[in-house]
Amino acid sequence: MQKRISMFAAAFALMTGVFASTVLAADKAIVVEMETTEGKIVLELDQAKAPKTVANFLAYIEKDHYPGTVFHRVMPDFMIQGGGMDATLSEKETLPPIRNEASNGLRNDEYTIAMARTGDPHSATSQFFINSGTKNSFLNRADPRSDGFGYAVFGKVIEGKDVVDKIEAKPTRTVPAPKGGLMENVPVEPVLIQAVRVVSGVQK
Template identity: 30%
Template sequence: MKTTYALVIVLVAIVIAGWVYIQRPAPEADEVLHLAAPEPTVAAAIDDTKAWPPELDNLPFEPIRTVVQVTIKTNKGDITVALDGSRAPLTVGNFVFLAQENFYDGTAFHRVIPDFMIQGGDPLSKDPAKRDQHGTGGPNYTFPDEINAASYGLDKLKLSDAVAPQQLEQLTPEAREMTVQQFYEAQGYHYTAKVDSLPLKRGMLAMANSGPNTNGSQFFIITASEVPHLLGKHTPFGIVQQGMDVVDAISKAETDERDNPLDPIIVEDVVVHEGPVPGLKTENQGS
């Protein structure tokens, strides 16, 4: 049986100005879609000769290539996460820097969706009066994605095998021959072979963004068993070791029409622990 991503490949540019947005899970197969694929282009070859991470000017943090353990302390309980710098050194360096600067203290999980994910890290979420702006804030800088498309097989998966039948009908013959990686590269995504990306599944911590290479401070923790529509679009950089029950409870909070909890769920502190991290595993975490 052919396995498809069934409506999870977005073939139309969805621009929400200023928003750091995690696309919801795919709609039901009988929903009407309006799709517009970009003009097919030849994907640029990944330059595997460059050092990773690249040297970037004007960033206030240094890459971290080791595993670091942090505890996200919330008013609903603690979430302990192992951050894997060998898989995403820039991303881990950024998160640790912001934690040590107390950047996250007082922020809220401003978007929670049951059986999908919880999203936080926006400094604007500290102010309840700016509720309509929650999801638009960041640290006033951005840094690149750290994703290996080959880790998810996107370099070999044909676009025609990854979409639902009604999407397939709207693809040009040229687009049908593209891989998912080539399709995403045509949208501006860039990939590196210098890292082996962590899986995107339940218990994983990843960066929220507003498009390619727009990482800042916002992050999300996955509660779904898998999120194939996010593969290749978000940098995973850690896994929950303890407190997945807290994550699940947060994801089920009562929310408004924008998935913002009515009763604020506050990050009180993010503690960076010293010393080695034992037993880092990437299989699904329980609690």
């Protein structure tokens, strides 16, 4: 069984272009704790329906990428986005982008976590968003209002929904971007990700 799981993890590495030393335990849910300056958010990741995306997220956790990043885009009744910029709003270096898994049947329902991306459907790297609105179905691939690809959901919040609500309620402003232009919906008081750790579902 261990050999089969290890081969499964290796297949993920080939698909995502990254290799993490964590080995997915197929018989357990993957649970991740995210410590923020507003409190703890606990996530359950769906490796069965979003294998490439979950493997990618775990690779960033293993690289210790997320501590020191902020939720840089916060929009009430919509979502909170983070995982890619530090407190100065400078982007951190990322791994190669991954293929979009938005056709996996998971929906952008309230308190689900999905991958952020540019207009290129296969451009997601480290940034993610947590849906905080109840009318985000237009982000689903199957929705006729989507861009034809959608945004890939790969898990859900199982504890700390109140923390998501607190972050969502933060006052925001428009600020100059480090590389020029403007960034909108930036919290006035930075909301920092302090730690992200896997608490169950993988073996080292």
